[in-house]
Amino acid sequence: MPSYKSPRGTRDLLPETRAGFSRLEGIARSLAARYGYREMEIPLFEQAAVFERGIGAATDVVEKELFRIAPRTEDSEAWALRPEATAGIVRAFVQHGMHTWSQPVKLTVVGPMFRYDRPQAGRYRQFWQWDAEAIGDAGPAVDAEVIEMGRRFYAEAGVPDVQVLLNSIGDSACRPVYLARLKAYFADHSAELPELELRRLELNPLRLLDSKDPSMKALIAAAPMISDHLCEACEAHFTAVKAHLDAMGVPYRLEPTLVRGLDYYARTAFEFYRQGAEGQQQALGGGGRYDGLVELLGGRATPAIGFALGLDRVLLALAEVGADAAVEVPPLAVVAGADPADTVSRLRVAALLRAEGLSVRVELAPRKLSRQLETASKEHAHFAVIIGDELAEGNVQLKDLEAGTQRLVPLVDLARELARAAKSHRHG
Numbered sequence: 001m002p003s004y005k006s007p008r009g010t011r012d013l014l015p016e017t018r019a020g021f022s023r024l025e026g027i028a029r030s031l032a033a034r035y036g037y038r039e040m041e042i043p044l045f046e047q048a049a050v051f052e053r054g055i056g057a058a059t060d061v062v063e064k065e066l067f068r069i070a071p072r073t074e075d076s077e078a079w080a081l082r083p084e085a086t087a088g089i090v091r092a093f094v095q096h097g098m099h100t101w102s103q104p105v106k107l108t109v110v111g112p113m114f115r116y117d118r119p120q121a122g123r124y125r126q127f128w129q130w131d132a133e134a135i136g137d138a139g140p141a142v143d144a145e146v147i148e149m150g151r152r153f154y155a156e157a158g159v160p161d162v163q164v165l166l167n168s169i170g171d172s173a174c175r176p177v178y179l180a181r182l183k184a185y186f187a188d189h190s191a192e193l194p195e196l197e198l199r200r201l202e203l204n205p206l207r208l209l210d211s212k213d214p215s216m217k218a219l220i221a222a223a224p225m226i227s228d229h230l231c232e233a234c235e236a237h238f239t240a241v242k243a244h245l246d247a248m249g250v251p252y253r254l255e256p257t258l259v260r261g262l263d264y265y266a267r268t269a270f271e272f273y274r275q276g277a278e279g280q281q282q283a284l285g286g287g288g289r290y291d292g293l294v295e296l297l298g299g300r301a302t303p304a305i306g307f308a309l310g311l312d313r314v315l316l317a318l319a320e321v322g323a324d325a326a327v328e329v330p331p332l333a334v335v336a337g338a339d340p341a342d343t344v345s346r347l348r349v350a351a352l353l354r355a356e357g358l359s360v361r362v363e364l365a366p367r368k369l370s371r372q373l374e375t376a377s378k379e380h381a382h383f384a385v386i387i388g389d390e391l392a393e394g395n396v397q398l399k400d401l402e403a404g405t406q407r408l409v410p411l412v413d414l415a416r417e418l419a420r421a422a423k424s425h426r427h428g
């Protein structure tokens, strides 16, 4: 027999980890509701052109990491698994004419994304993001609001020491001028550039600032920075974003080399970072303004900003500080029986309680009552409902496993009694 495994770079989220994810998703949904973002779903795959055009054909995400789906017939369109949510959300914004809705349209998606990257700690081929987008607001106030919401997520999740890195990468007025300068600068130093960076220089010179190659460090430090080349409008926007953050008491660090890996950005760009235990820096989340994307995907010119926070990395960060324990709630009661063979009565009583909204487990294994009660205690159930001869008169034994007491309760009152106990207790 072959031994099957989950594909490289993917993970099964076993119940304990899934509970951790659910907790994070709960915080994300609660924040989205508090900040006025409405949850939606987009497909896990799109026409590949949505990503090629939206994210940029020369980005790593599209060029190297896109999971392309093999066409099923000759005439079927080219599809790819979503590497992120922004392009798909904007595609949906245009498709459903959301420009006629009250602006800004604030949308959120929580779910898995796919990138064919080299797997390592904190980098997976299937990973989860909480994505939030505010479409139709030119800022600068909403820029600060989005950043503050992201920071609050980490605070509520319990991740310590998350830093906001902030930059402005200019717009279509000032960036081309800057890019020409940057290109000229690196071209002057082309003899010192590694092969990969030489290729990037042609396609996307901004990405050189993001190079992880240690030999690039000094060159990058001396390169012209976009922050010194912003046009007046971008400068004013950036100043106002910072002023709003200051006024809200949101700390940030200006990072002139922060350029982001996707092509759609303009002006505000930011990332959430945490220094990892092994010193490796990994972005926990990132985002920025993408004022040209709606138009690029066929809509009318609409300013927008958003972020995506990587949930896998948040869980890793929580595990590092020993704060990842998500609470799995034990059942309120276990339905047990004195007659190991009588699964009918146990199942009937359990169904009755579940119909009343109570969380109960029912013992279906034919084993001795003492063993059944042992298991119930081990899993921290609060009560055991014991079914015995009393059932003939419409009664059951209700054993409080925490207090160690036991009494006879009419079956008709059982759900109400348990519900009352659940309310006055941590269960439920």
Ligand code: HAM
Pocket (backbone or CB within 6 Å): 083, 084, 085, 086, 115, 117, 122, 123, 124, 125, 126, 127, 128, 129, 131, 132, 133, 261, 262, 283, 284, 285, 286, 287, 288, 289, 290, 305, 306, 307, 308, 309, 310, 311, 312, 313
């Ligand atoms: P991104 O920076 O590509 O931005 O991804 C956001 C976050 O997703 C990263 O900071 C990281 O935490 C997580 N992430 C990315 N790739 C992986 C991976 N292979 N494994 C685990 N986690 C990963 C975006 O995706 C943009 N759509 C953000 C955005 C929204 N900008 C505007 N609106």
